[in-house]
Amino acid sequence: MTVSHWQTDPEPPLYETDFLIVGAGLTGCSAAIFATAAGHQVTLTDARGLGLGASSRNAGFLLSGIDAYYHRACERYGEATVRELLALSLRTHEHWRRWAEGRTAITPSGTLLLAQTAAEARDIERAARALAAAGIEHIHHPRDPLERGYHAALERRQDAAVHPLALLQAVFDQSDATLLENNAVHQLEAATSDTVLVHSRRYRIRARHVLLCVNGYAPLLHPYFRGKIVPVRAQCTVTEPLEQSLLKTCGYADYGYWYFRETDDGRFLLGGGRAAHRDQENDTSEDRTTPAVQAEIDTYRQRHFPEIRVPVARRWAGIMGFSADGLPLVGRLPGLPQIGFALGFNGNGLALAAGVAERAVELLLEGRHPGALAAERLR
Ligand SMILES: Cc1cc2nc3c(=O)[nH]c(=O)nc-3n(C[C@H](O)[C@H](O)[C@H](O)COP(=O)(O)OP(=O)(O)OC[C@H]3O[C@@H](n4cnc5c(N)ncnc54)[C@H](O)[C@@H]3O)c2cc1C
Numbered sequence: 001m002t003v004s005h006w007q008t009d010p011e012p013p014l015y016e017t018d019f020l021i022v023g024a025g026l027t028g029c030s031a032a033i034f035a036t037a038a039g040h041q042v043t044l045t046d047a048r049g050l051g052l053g054a055s056s057r058n059a060g061f062l063l064s065g066i067d068a069y070y071h072r073a074c075e076r077y078g079e080a081t082v083r084e085l086l087a088l089s090l091r092t093h094e095h096w097r098r099w100a101e102g103r104t105a106i107t108p109s110g111t112l113l114l115a116q117t118a119a120e121a122r123d124i125e126r127a128a129r130a131l132a133a134a135g136i137e138h139i140h141h142p143r144d145p146l147e148r149g150y151h152a153a154l155e156r157r158q159d160a161a162v163h164p165l166a167l168l169q170a171v172f173d174q175s176d177a178t179l180l181e182n183n184a185v186h187q188l189e190a191a192t193s194d195t196v197l198v199h200s201r202r203y204r205i206r207a208r209h210v211l212l213c214v215n216g217y218a219p220l221l222h223p224y225f226r227g228k229i230v231p232v233r234a235q236c237t238v239t240e241p242l243e244q245s246l247l248k249t250c251g252y253a254d255y256g257y258w259y260f261r262e263t264d265d266g267r268f269l270l271g272g273g274r275a276a277h278r279d280q281e282n283d284t285s286e287d288r289t290t291p292a293v294q295a296e297i298d299t300y301r302q303r304h305f306p307e308i309r310v311p312v313a314r315r316w317a318g319i320m321g322f323s324a325d326g327l328p329l330v331g332r333l334p335g336l337p338q339i340g341f342a343l344g345f346n347g348n349g350l351a352l353a354a355g356v357a358e359r360a361v362e363l364l365l366e367g368r369h370p371g372a373l374a375a376e377r378l379r
Contacts, residue, residue: 001285003186003201012203013205016246017043020198022185022221025055026168026349027342028213030095032175038365042177045200047184047217048079050172051369052346054215055289056165056348057318059271061250062096063111063159064089067348068326069255071130074313077327079134082373084328086136088355093160095212095354096167099174104166109210109249110262111159112141112375114150116254128154144231148304150253161250161261161363164350188222190338196338212333212341215283215349215355216321224333228378229344231285231299235293235317238263238272240310245250256347268308273297284320287317320347324378328352330360331375332347340364341375 019035021028024046034040047050048154065086066073073082100106106304115121121142128140135159144150180202187199191206214221216231250309252259256270268289274281280290283325294315301308323329325346333339342360345352 001184001186001220003184004329015203015205017205017207019043019203019209019211019379020045021211021213022198023053023213023217024050024172024179024203025052025053025215025356026164026171026353027215028085028211029168029171029175030354031211031213031342031361033099033171034179034358034361035209035211036176037363038361042175043180043205044106044177045180045183045185047182047203049181051165051168053217054318054320054349055168057236057316058164059250059261059274060162060164060259061111061159061252061259061350062093062162064156065351066092066327067256067351068365069127070134070136071126071254072123074130078212081327084372085352092355096162100162100167100170103170103173104163104249104265107161109159109161109337110155110157111250112145112158114144114146114251114253115152116150116258117354118151120255124152125155129375135155144334159250163264164349166235172268179310182265185221188333194338196336208338210339211360211364212339213343215343215345216319218321218341218343220285222333228329228375230322232320232322232347233281233284233287233317234271234320234347235273235289235297235315236269237294237297237312237315239268239308240309240313241266242268242310246307265272265314265344267313268301268305270297271300273300285319287319289315289317291324320345322346327354328373329375329378330363330370332363
């Protein structure tokens with residue numbers, strides 16, 4: 001999100017707020033609720049509008065924990081961290097449920113993690129053993145429960161599905177924040193010892209606290225994030241309404257590179273296809289579809305769901321923020337301690353965003369350590 005010389009006045013009007021949040025997606029809107037609850041007057045600003053980033057472009061899967069097989073995650077991060085992230089995701093689910101109540105449905109669909117290959121089926125078996133040893137609820141299917149050419153599956157009944165933009169609207173409605181749309185931020189600087197001056201397209205904004213919730217766009221906003229966050233594109237499709245329902249759950253396969261579900265209005269949603277096109281799909285903030293990935297998606301649909309005859313109604317793309325080690329980042333900008341950040345969701349923000357936003361607000365306002373999310377771990 002760059003801002004050209006011509007798009008902004010040399011001296012745009014001064015706007016003053018107590019707590020400014022940059023990025024009005026699920027993370028920013030959640031943070032707005034926590035900052036308001038802590039007694040602050042909150043303004044959200046977004047380069048586009050409410051939820052127009054990944055938060056309204058995703059598949060709407062509410063997974064529990066981090067998006068990796070349990071045993072692999074434990075090897076990489078240690079079991080204490082994996083459990084901390086699992087607890088944080090369950091806390092996020094609780095926040096969503098409370099904020100969504102009476103406004104939009106969170107459907108208890110469960111999820112099926114499907115093995116695309118025999119090798120992945122062995123990983124599923126190991127993950128199931130590790131989950132059983134840890135006492136975490138799951139069902140191991142040694143064969144494909146869908147009978148669609150997969151090799152095995154891991155079922156998580158506690159997972160759910162949402163209409164992501166309806167959820168986001170529900171969160172925003174409870175935040176009490178003022179929203180400045182069409183207002184990209186392009187520069188951050190210290191104003192006085194305890195205020196920050198944020199240069200945006202329409203205003204110079206003076207704030208006591210600033211929280212960056214721009215996920216995949218972070219390296220475009222501040223050099224601190226280069227090498228720590230990579231913008232990664234994900235592409236998706238939805239068909240016209242199906243003639244009859246095919247699936248009651250959310251399925252994802254090939255270590256999460258493919259994902260599919262039915263929407264509330266009976267359409268088939270299928271996304272993925274970037275594994276074979278990483279050169280084009282990694283390190284880009286352009287949310288456009290590409291013929292190569294879209295062709296992969298169409299082939300995958302025909303292979304696993306050949307009975308679908310209705311045409312594709314819509315194709316889209318969105319930008320995710322992948323962190324260098326696969327865990328979200330919460331911290332403050334070096335030399336600018338009034339500016340915090342909550343980002344790096346690795347394609348799993350519905351599982352974690354509210355809990356991560358809560359820790360970022362606590363760090364910024366109370367100095368509370370954000371645990372395994374602490375950004376200092378990445379130098
Ligand atoms: C196709 C696809 C499928 C996905 N499926 C799932 C799924 O099923 N489950 C799941 O958990 N996650 C999924 N994700 C990931 C999920 O959408 C994200 O993790 C989540 O939305 C992150 O929320 P956010 O608020 O941090 O970021 P975003 O929603 O991207 O919000 C960032 C906001 O910052 C704004 N912004 C950026 N730069 C600036 C600037 N300089 N000034 C002002 N504003 C700025 C943007 O306009 C944007 O609105 C998927 C993502 C995609 C693209």
